[in-house]
Amino acid sequence: MTRKPPEPNPLDRELAYYRRECNDLGARLLRLQEEQSQAFREARRSRTVAKLIREAHRLSDVCNLPDEIGQPMLEVVVDNALCDRAALLERIGPDGSARFRVTHVIGMGGEAWQGQVVLPAAPSFFFTTSRTQLEPPAYELTSILRTPYVLWAFDPLSGVALILGNHSEGNVTRPFETRDQELVEGALSVYLDVRARKAAEVELRAAKAVAEESGAARARFLATLSHELRTPLNSIIGFSEIMAPGSTIPTTAEQRGTYIAQINESGRMLLDLIDNILDYASLENAAPSLRREWVASDSLFNAALGEAGSLALRQGVTLDAPEIGRGCELFVDRLRFRQILGNLLGNAVKFTPPEGRVRLGFAVQPDGGAQVSVADTGIGIEATDIARVLQPFQQASNGHRRRFPGTGLGLPIAKNLVEAHGARFVLESTPGQGTTVTVHLPPDAVRLQQDTLAVRRAAATNPASGD
C-alpha cells in the first residue's frame, strides 16, 4: 500500500504561483525597460552625429587659422563620441603613400605617442573589436593611440585621417561597429569642410589686406607723384614766365642764365621721374627682356661708383670700394645691373648724413656664387618697415619722405631687377646704424675672367716658373 503524498497547503501553492508570476512579469518588464533604454541610447547616438557636426561648424567662428581647428575639433569628437582618445593624421608624401604624421592628439594624459605611422595600406574605414586579429592594419592602427579598440576614417583626397581609441571594448555602452562609420566619417568630413572654409577665409582676408594696402600705396604714390611732378613743373613754368616776351619782371643776363639752368635741371628731374615710373611699370616682364652677357665685374662697379661719386661728394659722404670684383665676370644685363648698382648706391648716399660712409663690396662665395653688397652708415630702417620699403612708392615713414624726396621706386626697381637675374636680394638694417643690401648671385652667373683663368692654368701646369 502506497501512501498518498500530502496535499500541498493552498497558501503555499498560491505563494509559489504569485512568485512565479511576479518573476515572469518582472522579467518582461526588465526586457521592455532594457529595449527602451537601448532605443534611447541609439537615438542619442544618432543625435550625437548631428550635435557633433553642429558644434564642429562653430569652430570656424572661434579659430583664426586652419591649423588651430584640429585640437578643438578633437575635443568635440571626444566629448560627443565619448571615446578615450582621438587623433588627426596627415598623409606624408605622394598620393598612395601610407605614411602618416600625427598632427593633433587628445586624451593621452601625459603618455607619449608616436609621431608617425606607416600602414600597409590606408583603409577608408576600419574598426577593431575583441574578435579582430592583431594583424595589419589593426596592428599599426592600434599602436597610434595605444588602445586596443579603434575607429578609423581616412579621406584619400585630402590625405587626412581621424582615429578614435578606447581602452575597453564596451566603452560606455557598446563596442565599435559598422554603424559607427557615419560618426567617424561625418566627423572627419566636417573637420575637412571647416578647415577648408577657414583656409579660404584666411586667403580672402589676406587678399583683401593686400588689395587695401595696394590701394593705399597707389594713393600715396599719386600724392607723392603729384608733389614730385608739380615741383619741377612749377619751377619750369615760373622761370619761363619771367623770361617770356612781354614779361613785366625785369631780369639781368646773369639771372636769366640762372633761371635757364633751373629750368634745365627741373626738366631733367622730370625726365628721371618719368623714366623711373615707366621703368618700374616695364619690370613685370623684366626677366625675358634681359640681355645677359658676361661682363667684367670691375667695369660694372667702377661705372656705378663714378655715377654715385658726384652725389656722394655733394652730400659729404665717403664712398668706399676696396678691391672690388677684380678678375671676375658676371653674367648680367650690363645696363640693368648698372641700374641696380646705381639705385643701391644712390639710395645709400641719399639716406646717409654728411661724414657718413657708403661701401660697395664684392666677394666670391665657396659655392661659386658671389655677393655684391652696398652698406651705409645712414639712418637705417625699422625692422617692421623693411618689407614696406621694398614695395613700390613707399618710404619707411612720412617723415622720411619729407626729408628725402623721391618716388620710392629705387629699391623696388633694384629688387625686381635682381630677382629677374635669378639672384637674391637681402636687405638688413638697424635704425641709427645703417643699412646693408646684399645681392646674392648664383654660381652660374659668376666666373673668373678669361685672362685670369689663363694665368691660373699656366701657373698650374708650370708651377716652377711662377714668381
Added chain:
Amino acid sequence: MIRAANVKSSNPAVAARSCREGVGPDTPLMLLAFCGGKHDPDAVLAALTAEFGPVPIYGGSAAGVIGRDSFGYGGFEMGIVGFYDPSVVPQAVMTEALLGGVRAAGHALGQAVGGIASPDAAVMLLFDSVASRAPPRLHFASSVVEGFHDGFGTTPLQLFGGGLLTDMNLTGGWVFAGRRVLKHAAIALVFPPGIEVETVIMHGCRPISSFMEITRIDGADVFELDDQPALGVIERMLGLPLGQTRGQDLSLEVTLGQKQGDRYTPYHEGDYVNRLILRANAEAGSVTLFEPDFALGTVVQIMSRDNSLMLDSVRRGVAAMNGAVAGEDNLLALYIDCAGRASARSGAPVEEAELVAQGLDPSIPLLGFYSGVEVAPVGGGISRSLDWTGVLAVLRRRR
C-alpha cells in the same frame, strides 16, 4: 563666501583661467576641484595653482562635472568650489592606505576625524574608487564607510560624499590631496560646527523579482540565489542565453537590492540599498557586486534600473530639497551623481543632472560630479555607501 564655477577645455591652463573668471578675482582659502579623467592631474594642479596661488586643493577625478549652466562627461571638464570665509572652510584629514586594507584605512580616517569633528559635524568623504583596472577591482566603499564609523565612534555625524572615477568605464581615479595627486587615498573634509548638511537621495531602481536569499557568497562574489547559480537566475530574468554574459554587460541593466526594514511594506524607493554588478563570471556562474556588504542569508531582489522612475525621483528629490532649505542660509549644493545615471549610459531620454541644475533653488551655488559610488545618511540614520543614486547635499549655516 563660497563660489562655484565649471568649464570644459582640454587645456588645463585655459580651464583654470575660465574657472578663475567664473568665481572672481578674490583669492580663496581652499579649493574643492573635480576634473574629467582625460586631464593630466598634475597639469591641472599646476594650472589651478598658477591661477589661484598656493591654496590647498582637495577633490579629484570625476567621470564628469555638473554645473548650474552646463554639464559634461567627455573627460575634459573642470569644476571648482572656492571657500573664501574662514567660518566655512573645512579641515582636511586623509589616509593614503586604501591599498593596504580598505576597512583599516577607513577606521584610521574615522578615528582622525573623531579627534577634530564637533558633534553632528558635516563631513564630506572622497576617495578614488578603482583599486585596479585589470582585473577590475574597487576600493569597496561599504568597507571604507563601515571602517570610518567604527573608528569615529557613536557621536552623531553627517557623513556624505562619493567615490572618484576618471570615466564611466572604471578605468581609474585619483585624489587631489592639498598640494599632491594621490591614488588609493581617502579624504575627509570636516566642516566647522556652524555648518550643517541637508541630503536627499534620489534613486531609480524598482524590484522586478520576488525575494531571494543569498545562499552562497564570498565577499562581493554572489554565487547562488535560492540555491541556484546567481548568474543563471539573472540571465533568465533578462532573457539572455545562459552562460554567455560577458564582462560588464550586466552593470548596465540590473542591480541587486536589499530592502531595509519591514520587507512587506509597500514599495518606497528610499527603502532599498542597491548594489551594481561589476562583472559576470561565466565559469563560476557568479556575479561580482560593487560592494561586499551582502552576506549569506541576505534577502535581495533583482532590481531593474527604471529611467522614468529615476527622473521622477529626481524631480521629487529636488522639490523636497527646495522645501527643506527654503529660507535658510544656504552656502553650497553638491550633487554626487552615479556615472551610470548619465543618459549616455542609462539611455534616459533626459539628463537627470539637468533636472537638478534647473530645479534647484537658483540662489544656491551648485557643483556636481559623476561618481563611482555615493555616500549619504540612509533613512535619517547612519550613512551608507549607495549605488546608482544621486545624492544632493546642501551645506548651510546651522541654525
